[in-house]
Amino acid sequence: MFRFGSPGYLYALLLIPALVALFIYFRIQRNKALREFGNPEILAPLMPGASGSRPIWKFAIVMLALAFLITGLARPQFGAKLQKINRKGIELIIALDVSNSMLAEDIQPNRLEKAKMAISRLTERLSNDKIGLVVFAGKAYTQIPITTDYASTKMFLNAINTEVVPVQGTAIGDAINLAMSSFTPSEETSKAIIVITDGENHEDDAIEMAKQAAEAKITVHTIGMGLPQGGPIPIYNAYGQKDFKRDKSGQVVVTRLDENMLEQIAAAGNGKYIRANNTEIGINNIFDEINKMEKSELESRIYSDYNDQFFYFIVVAFALLLIEFFVLERKNNLFKNILQLIRGKEEK
Numbered sequence: 001m002f003r004f005g006s007p008g009y010l011y012a013l014l015l016i017p018a019l020v021a022l023f024i025y026f027r028i029q030r031n032k033a034l035r036e037f038g039n040p041e042i043l044a045p046l047m048p049g050a051s052g053s054r055p056i057w058k059f060a061i062v063m064l065a066l067a068f069l070i071t072g073l074a075r076p077q078f079g080a081k082l083q084k085i086n087r088k089g090i091e092l093i094i095a096l097d098v099s100n101s102m103l104a105e106d107i108q109p110n111r112l113e114k115a116k117m118a119i120s121r122l123t124e125r126l127s128n129d130k131i132g133l134v135v136f137a138g139k140a141y142t143q144i145p146i147t148t149d150y151a152s153t154k155m156f157l158n159a160i161n162t163e164v165v166p167v168q169g170t171a172i173g174d175a176i177n178l179a180m181s182s183f184t185p186s187e188e189t190s191k192a193i194i195v196i197t198d199g200e201n202h203e204d205d206a207i208e209m210a211k212q213a214a215e216a217k218i219t220v221h222t223i224g225m226g227l228p229q230g231g232p233i234p235i236y237n238a239y240g241q242k243d244f245k246r247d248k249s250g251q252v253v254v255t256r257l258d259e260n261m262l263e264q265i266a267a268a269g270n271g272k273y274i275r276a277n278n279t280e281i282g283i284n285n286i287f288d289e290i291n292k293m294e295k296s297e298l299e300s301r302i303y304s305d306y307n308d309q310f311f312y313f314i315v316v317a318f319a320l321l322l323i324e325f326f327v328l329e330r331k332n333n334l335f336k337n338i339l340q341l342i343r344g345k346e347e348k
Helices: 006-037 040-046 054-073 111-125 148-156 172-183 207-217 259-268 283-291 310-326 333-347
Strands: 003-004 076-089 093-096 128-137 140-147 189-197 219-226 234-236 242-244 273-275 294-307
Touching: 006 054, 006 140, 040 148, 040 207, 076 242, 076 259, 076 310, 093 111, 093 140, 111 140, 111 242, 128 148, 128 172, 140 172, 140 259, 172 219, 172 259, 189 259, 207 219, 207 259, 219 283, 242 259, 283 333
Parallel strands: 093 128, 093 189, 189 219, 219 273
Antiparallel strands: 003 076, 076 294, 128 140, 234 242
16 A cells, blocks of 8 residues: 655645746747857857757756655655454445536535535544445446545545546436445444435436335435525536536526435435535534444454655655766766777777
8 A cells, every 4th residue: 555644745746847847948048049149050169068968968867856855755655564453433425416517606616516525524524434435427336435544535536527427417316226235245334325416316216215225224314415596507618718508499507406305315214404505515414413323343454554665765866966966067078088089999
């Protein structure tokens, strides 16, 4: 298992493209100044030691050394010991709607991004529980299998957008069904599903699936993303210009929260329904309900010991800087004379 002990330092890697851009800019200005001073072919004999490629090589070596140094400061680590741990908790799977209607901006910045922020904050409250993530639109897919690796969960969560599911629609029932089959079969512990959606179900009987979940002793909670008045669905053209989705008659499509549907799903799943707004999503309120559920022993395997590998990156960085120190910006006459001497002996 690989991770960074201090990942914040990796942001410093953004300095490298900025420094490369500056270097290119100053090289262009330098060459422009030389051309204004005189013809380069005439000036070349006057500067026999000047090299056009050596400064570029020196800069490239320094940039590579900087990349290794920054990576080393971020403390790359490899998991050295896999340990089995038993702890008390529950299993929780979040079913997140990623259909295009979740791009509506009646909840800022939009429904989907607000939901992702709430899920991210939820993972920070988890300690001994297992969490999984199912994404759905016209079909449902497992995005994150049930796990206790909260860091990886947050990382994968950031990459979720409306394009991760190719089939559009809102198949809430399919999402509940997939979530039910994603729990650990051997675990006799409390299980819960949180469905986060705008409730515009067009594909299946979500209420019936919630009933089946309740019969399997799985609680189904729902969170309604959207405001009663709804909002248009933004779309962007190839030039980044914003417009809104329109129907065949050219009217702007307004997507509205279907609270009635979500209330029925929660009731059928013996869960709770909460409507989100711009102030809060409500996921913490549902988590408080989940926290009241009976917790059982959960077995998980985690890397309990990590070995730092930063030393190797630092050594490579300083080795590169040492090489850069010995690479002169001007042509090396000593090597040139040696080469001429060798060629002279070969001719004899």
